[in-house]
Amino acid sequence: xxxxxSTIDLASRLDRQxxxxxxxxxxKTFKRRDRKTSGRFARKRPWPALADVTFTIARGECVAILGxxxxxxxxxxxxxxxxxxxxxxxxxxxxxxVDRESSTIRRLVNRVSVEASxxxxxxxxxNLSYAARFYGMTPRQTRTAIPxxxxxxxxxxERRGEAMENLSRGMQQKVALARALLTSPVLLLLDxxxxxxxxxxxxxxxxxxxxVRAEHDATILLCTHDMAEAEVLADRVGLLDRGRLLxxxxxEDVKRRFKVDTLEEAFFAATxxxxxAEEGDENDDEYREVFG
Amino acid sequence: MSSGVGxxxxxxxxxxxxxxxxxxxxxLETRNQLVGLxxxxxxxxxxxxxxxxxDLAFMVWTIANTLTIVFIARGLHLPPAEENTAAMALLVGAxxxxxxxxxxEFMTExxxxxxxxxxxxxxxxxxxxxxxxxxxxxxxxxxxGLIRAAILFLAVAAFIGIxxxxxxxxxxxxxxxxxxxxxxxxxxxxxxxxxxxxxxxAQLGFVCQGLMLVVSGIYYPxxxxxxxxxxxxxxxxxxxxxxGCRNSIIHGTGLVWADVWPLLIIAVLATPIGLAVxxxxxxxxxxxxxxxxxx
Numbered sequence: 001x002x003x004x005x006s007t008i009d010l011a012s013r014l015d016r017q018x019x020x021x022x023x024x025x026x027x028k029t030f031k032r033r034d035r036k037t038s039g040r041f042a043r044k045r046p047w048p049a050l051a052d053v054t055f056t057i058a059r060g061e062c063v064a065i066l067g068x069x070x071x072x073x074x075x076x077x078x079x080x081x082x083x084x085x086x087x088x089x090x091x092x093x094x095x096x097x098v099d100r101e102s103s104t105i106r107r108l109v110n111r112v113s114v115e116a117s118x119x120x121x122x123x124x125x126x127n128l129s130y131a132a133r134f135y136g137m138t139p140r141q142t143r144t145a146i147p148x149x150x151x152x153x154x155x156x157x158e159r160r161g162e163a164m165e166n167l168s169r170g171m172q173q174k175v176a177l178a179r180a181l182l183t184s185p186v187l188l189l190l191d192x193x194x195x196x197x198x199x200x201x202x203x204x205x206x207x208x209x210x211x212v213r214a215e216h217d218a219t220i221l222l223c224t225h226d227m228a229e230a231e232v233l234a235d236r237v238g239l240l241d242r243g244r245l246l247x248x249x250x251x252e253d254v255k256r257r258f259k260v261d262t263l264e265e266a267f268f269a270a271t272x273x274x275x276x277a278e279e280g281d282e283n284d285d286e287y288r289e290v291f292g
Numbered sequence: 293m294s295s296g297v298g299x300x301x302x303x304x305x306x307x308x309x310x311x312x313x314x315x316x317x318x319x320l321e322t323r324n325q326l327v328g329l330x331x332x333x334x335x336x337x338x339x340x341x342x343x344x345x346x347d348l349a350f351m352v353w354t355i356a357n358t359l360t361i362v363f364i365a366r367g368l369h370l371p372p373a374e375e376n377t378a379a380m381a382l383l384v385g386a387x388x389x390x391x392x393x394x395x396x397e398f399m400t401e402x403x404x405x406x407x408x409x410x411x412x413x414x415x416x417x418x419x420x421x422x423x424x425x426x427x428x429x430x431x432x433x434x435x436x437g438l439i440r441a442a443i444l445f446l447a448v449a450a451f452i453g454i455x456x457x458x459x460x461x462x463x464x465x466x467x468x469x470x471x472x473x474x475x476x477x478x479x480x481x482x483x484x485x486x487x488x489x490x491x492x493x494a495q496l497g498f499v500c501q502g503l504m505l506v507v508s509g510i511y512y513p514x515x516x517x518x519x520x521x522x523x524x525x526x527x528x529x530x531x532x533x534x535x536g537c538r539n540s541i542i543h544g545t546g547l548v549w550a551d552v553w554p555l556l557i558i559a560v561l562a563t564p565i566g567l568a569v570x571x572x573x574x575x576x577x578x579x580x581x582x583x584x585x586x587x
Contacts, residue, residue, distance in 0.1 A: 030581055078581075081417045085578045106419035117410030119335070121342040126335075133331020134418035136324030163342075179414070 018095030020187055020219035021057040021080065025089035026050050028075050028243075049075040051243040052089065059094075062213055062220040063248070064230035066263065067240035068275065073223035074113075076240070077191040080221070081111050093187055107135075110185035114192035116172035120165040124150065124175045127164060128182060135183040142182075149178045154204045170201030177205060181212065188212070190222045194229060202229075209233055227263040227275070237263065239270060246270045328420040332428030333435075336398075340436065351440065358386040358448050361511065366452070377542055379454045383445065384538045385510040391441040391468070392475060392501055392530065398433030399479030400497035402426060404486040413584050422574070423567055426483065430476030438468070458544030466547055467536040470555045474529035477562025478504070484573030487582065504528050509535065529558045 032047040049072045057063045067073045078084040079091055082102040091098045093105045118127045125146055132142045147157050153174040164172060173193065180188060190209070194202040206229060212218055213233075224230055230237050231251050238248030247254060247270065255261065258269040267275040340347065365379035402425075406412035415425070449456070482500045486493035507521050508514070508530035514522055525531045536551035577583045 075581075078413075081413075083413050083417055083578060083583055084581060085575065103419060103421075106417055109417070111414075111417065113413070115410060117414065119339065119409050119411060122335075122338050126338045130331055130335045130338075131414060131418070133334065134328045134415070134420045136320075136327045138327055 018092065019056045020059045020061065020094060021055075021221065022092040022095075023056070023076075023080075023089070024054050024091075026053045026076075026079065026086055026091055027088040028072075028079060028084065028086050048243045050079070050086070053240070053243070053245045054089075055238065055245060055248050057219060057221060059219055060217055061236070062209075062222065062234050063236050063238065064222040064224060064234035065238045065240050065245075065248075066224060066227060066230050066267070068225060070242075071240045072243040073225075073240055074191055077111060077113070077189045077221070077223055080187075081109050081189055082106060108185060109187045109189060110180040110183050111189040111191065112173075112176050112180045112193045114195045116169070116176035118164040118172065118175065121163055123161045123163055124155065124167070124178075125160040127175065128179055131179045132182050137182070145182060146178075149182050150175070153178045153181075153208055170197050173197055173201065173205065177208060186218055188218050188220045190220060190224075192224055193222070194224070194226065206233060225275075227267075231263060239267060241267075241271050324419070325421055325424045328418075329424050329428040329431070331420075332425065333432045336429070336432040336436070351443065354390050354440070354444055355447050355451075358383065358390065358444060359451065361386045362448055362452055362454075376454055379452060380449075380456055380542050381538055382511055383448055383452075383454060384541055385534060386448075387441050387445045388468075388530065388534050388537065389505055389510055390444055391437045392505065393498075394437035394440055395430065395433045395472070395475045395479050396482060396497050396501045398429055398436070399426070399476070399483040400486060400494045402429045402483045404490075404494040407486065407490060407584070410584070416574070416583060422570060423563075426480045426567070426570065427476065427563075429483075430472075430479055433479070434469070434472040434476065437472075438465070441468075456541050458542070460540040460544045460546055463546045464537040464540040467533060467540065467551060467555070470552065470559065471529050471533035473559035474555060474562045477559065477564075477566040478529070480563065480566030481569045484570045487573045487577045490582065504530050507531070508533075526554070527558070529555055529562070 027048070028050040029046045029048045031044040033044055053072075053076065055063075065073055065076065075084065079086050080093060080098060082098055082105055085099055094108055096104045096108075098105055118124075119130070122130070128146045128150075129139070129142050132145070137145065147160065150160055151157055155171060155174045155178065159167070159171070164175070167175070173196075177193065193209070194205050197205065209220065209222070210233065213220060220233075222230065222233060235250065236248055237251050237254060239246045247257070249257070251263065254263065254266050258266045260266050260269055264275050267273075362379050362382045365375055365382055368375065368378060370378060403412065406415055448454075478500070479497075482497040484493075485496045489496070507517065507525045508528045509517075509525065510530070514525045514531060514535075517525070532551040532555050536545075536548060539545040539548065574583075
């Protein structure tokens with residue numbers, strides 16, 4: 001069953017020959033305040049968030065992009081979800097250019113980000129209705145679809161009328177996942193979907209992602225700094241470091257290539273640095289975009 | 293499990309011809325956009341319900357503020373009939389100021405509130421046309437603003453004891469509805485300001501509102517202003533809305549063509565210009581990563 005079969009004419013928008021995601025020489029540079037200078041006339045220097053990134057994701061594939069905070073993962077997700085405009089190169093989703101055909105892509109893509117952003121005074125149900133209307137789902141459709149999808153992500157249905165501000169971080173993230181899945185995306189962009197969750201919630205979300213993969217024709221791009229998560233969920237794992245994609249291949253190939261046993265060791269072998277994935281670091285993409 | 297992900301199967305139909313597919317897709321797209329428009333109005337209803345007491349407090353402030361203006365007529369010590377006319381003229385001006393304030397507030401909140409809540413990226417990556425998105429916000433603002441303006445007008449008129457025996461309320465409402473189309477267009481232009489300056493953009497919307505009203509004869513006839521301001525007043529939709537509403541409520545005048553045609557022209561021009569301005573601002577924000585920025 002699909003929740004929105006009659007409202008979203010996806011079939012006609014999909015180029016069945018094209019890969020789900022095709023990124024070629026993609027570049028994005030932000031300007032960042034120079035730490036050595038300060039005040040109103042502080043100098044700004046270019047800071048490459050993505051530097052000539054090239055990769056392809058096949059339809060139905062789950063690819064994980066690993067990277068420390070500030071490596072460019074969120075920038076990549078934002079570019080693919082039409083929220084940023086690149087400085088060079090190109091990105092295509094099912095054959096559609098993200099810049100020139102953004103309205104088509106918006107029908108195909110949805111996203112879960114690290115912060116579960118909602119209208120805090122509104123309930124889970126109301127927030128989901130709001131999101132679903134944008135994709136053409138009527139009140140009659142959401143009346144059944146919302147409780148159903150909330151149950152599937154492990155959200156207690158009896159709490160769907162509670163204001164979001166009263167829900168725990170884990171509960172909010174489940175609603176965020178429900179919001180993304182409710183609109184039937186064929187490309188799901190997961191940007192640190194389990195960051196900050198308690199171990200149990202983390203496992204539940206991971207299990208749900210696995211179920212979505214197993215039973216549906218969805219392509220998943222998972223950006224994370226959790227190497228274990230990438231290893232268990234993804235077909236191929238890529239490493240984004242300081243805006244450069246160092247590799248993108250199956251986990252076993254990565255280990256074989258670097259002659260190591262773990263992805264942490266592969267990271268060290270590829271970059272010469274320890275993998276440090278501190279949360280909320282000022283080097284993350286958010287910082288760069290907000291204060292840069 | 294049967295979640296909604298990946299429903300890519302083509303619709304089961306009898307296989308319409310090329311024209312049928314085009315028309316079908318257009319109909320589907322139109323339907324989806326209308327549902328999206330409803331979604332914007334519905335969300336604002338939820339939020340209004342949640343913040344009802346705050347809105348009530350703001351309503352009390354608006355009434356108090358309007359009273360401070362309308363009491364000026366009492367202080368002029370005019371004969372009763374003239375005092376009544378002066379009070380009504382001030383009340384109409386203050387009511388339209390409040391109405392316009394609601395529209396500008398809602399329009400600038402299109403971006404500002406969603407950025408504060410963090411939902412802006414989800415709204416901007418949804419397949420809703422920007423016109424429908426902004427028009428939906430404007431449509432709710434007009435409905436909500438009209439209700440508040442009516443309450444304000446009746447409350448102040450009753451408190452001070454102003455009479456409007458000849459009032460043609462239908463004509464005044466009609467003119468205000470027509471002017472609202474222009475107000476939405478101008479509001480769309482100002483709603484882009486928080487995209488450009490997350491910190492100060494929203495406040496700049498109120499500056500625009502003030503500038504529009506100062507040249508529109510809000511509490512005085514346009515003729516008392518310097519000539520250059522009178523020229524500017526000709527392109528302000530508020531000029532025709534205030535003049536027309538005053539005449540309808542005080543003198544019982546119906547819809548006057550001299551007020552209607554400028555409003556029609558401004559309405560036709562304001563929305564496309566507003567949308568073009570918004571698109572430029574949105575592109576700027578997407579280019580510089582300013583869409584999601586807490587300010």
